Amino acid sequence: MKLLLSCMVSLTCTFSGIWALSNFFSIQKSEIWLRFLSVTIISVLQGLMCIFGIPILNTISMLAMIVLSTIICFRIPKISFLIYDFLIALICFIADAMSTLSLSFVTQKTISSAVAEDSLTISSCLRTCLLTFILCHIVFSMIRKKKSSFVWYESISYAILATGEIITANYIIENIANTHSGTFLVFFLTGCIVLDVYIVFVFYRVSAIREMEKKNALLQQQTDMQMAVYRDLEKRYQNSMTIIHDVKRHVNALEGLIQTENLTEAKQYEKSLYQQLDKLHPSFHCSNQLLSVILNHELLKAEQKGIQLNLNILYDKLDFLSDMDLTTIVSNLLDNAIEAVSELDKDRTVLFVIEEQMQCCMIHTENKYEKL
Missing domain, CATH: 1.10.8 (Helicase, Ruva Protein; domain 3)
Structure with missing residues (x-):
């Protein structure tokens, strides 16, 4: 049972990390199912490392699992992805520690004795999965703030939801741990995970709509500017057509002044005519x-x-x-x-x-x- 739970935690850590990193890097589409299968096998092998019971081996194997999964699934321009990978590993450790410590606190037992009980171990591992997913969502949503319109109050509401789920889970564990098997807890926490996934989906749909509204506002601004330029062009065109329409009349008037030898007035008329024609030339x-x-x-x-x-x-x-x-x-x-x-x-x-x-x-x- 512990091997199965360890593999489940490892899989949750890997795919939560892949989901988080998809906001920063492009997933490789070629042979995607083969890539996900490879990542799943790596995650299961890392979960089986708990057989040896060596903490440092678990730590190194988890880091190696996350790095390999990132390289397999993403197109990565530089090694900056290691920062994100270590952050994912840290989130996994925090989620595991929070789950174990909360279990010990609620049951009023030492950590070792609380973890030793199978019924509590199941709920602890499931809560670790839940916390890993939630923390990856919150942390990486904050990091990608400049790339998304995900807002702070959505993160707070999600954190409140997670807190409520954990408190409810602790209350249920405290009241039924000694009288029931862990089956109900499995269904309950699985339902919590499904609910969280749905809420994340809703938040990101809202985020996509918000981004679309921003783009539409920018397009409207661009359209208004283009229309202002076009209206200016139309106005200039109408002015030029008016001047061109009057050119023949102006030339006839100028010829009449020259024929009557009224040269002074003809020169003034010629000057005003040139001023009108200059308006046709752009500045x-x-x-x-x-x-x-x-x-x-x-x-x-x-x-x-x-x-x-x-x-x-x-x-x-x-x-x-x-x-x-x-x-x-x-x-x-x-x-x-x-x-x-x-x-x-x-x-x-x-x-x-x-x-x-x-x-x-x-x-x-x-x-x-x-x-x-």
Whole structure:
């Protein structure tokens, strides 16, 4: 029985670790069932090490099991995975210690005498499995905070659930350990594990929905910026069509002034005509057409607010950025800068630079501000 329980704890430790590491590394899809079978065999062999009853051997074999399982199941870029593996091993040791100590505390017996009883040993091993799974979930969810929208109150609620399960299990053990077999405890703690797995699944479904909402919000922001640029293009197009439509009339009027030898008025009319035609030319132009459109849009916006926008575009090979990303980056930087400078009474100047340094594209925005 002890060998079976030891193998169960070993399997729980291994697959809880694999589940936790799947948040950081990519699982190798090729021959995945063969990989999981190999990991299962390694875990069972490690569980059988308890035959020898040598603590240091159990410790070394557990670390070797976790490291081998990680190498077998994941595509690992560097040896940084060892940090996670040692953390998993530490979690397993903590879970085992907490289970054993709580068993001794509840039964008011020494650790050795509590562990020696088969009925208590079964519940202790099952609680070790439960704690290992829960602690892996909580600890690695906190570590992957930047990669997921899993929030702190979900971890607290999960910890409260785990505490309630442990207290309930201890109460049941204390009241039926001397009158019943461990069968009920097996079913009870198995139900707790199933419940925990379900709650983890629900939490991560909520997390996935939250991530999708964030992405949708960013896409909406990008769409709004693109629409602002398109509206500016439409406005410029309508203005150009108006000017082009009036060009023939302007040329006829200019010819009439020349024929009547009214040269002074003709020169003034010619000057005003050139001013109208200059509006058709963009204020800024570079080889990247989208960047030209965005910067002309920002130049017009800055001009309307009486802000001097100084552009120094020394590098415009931005094909590595999608149109959406380029619009979002440049528009965000310049919109924020223009908004900050518009609150100033002086120094209403924004500097925007794109250049190449050490084979990297450097984008620099500089402006003074009153409120951060």
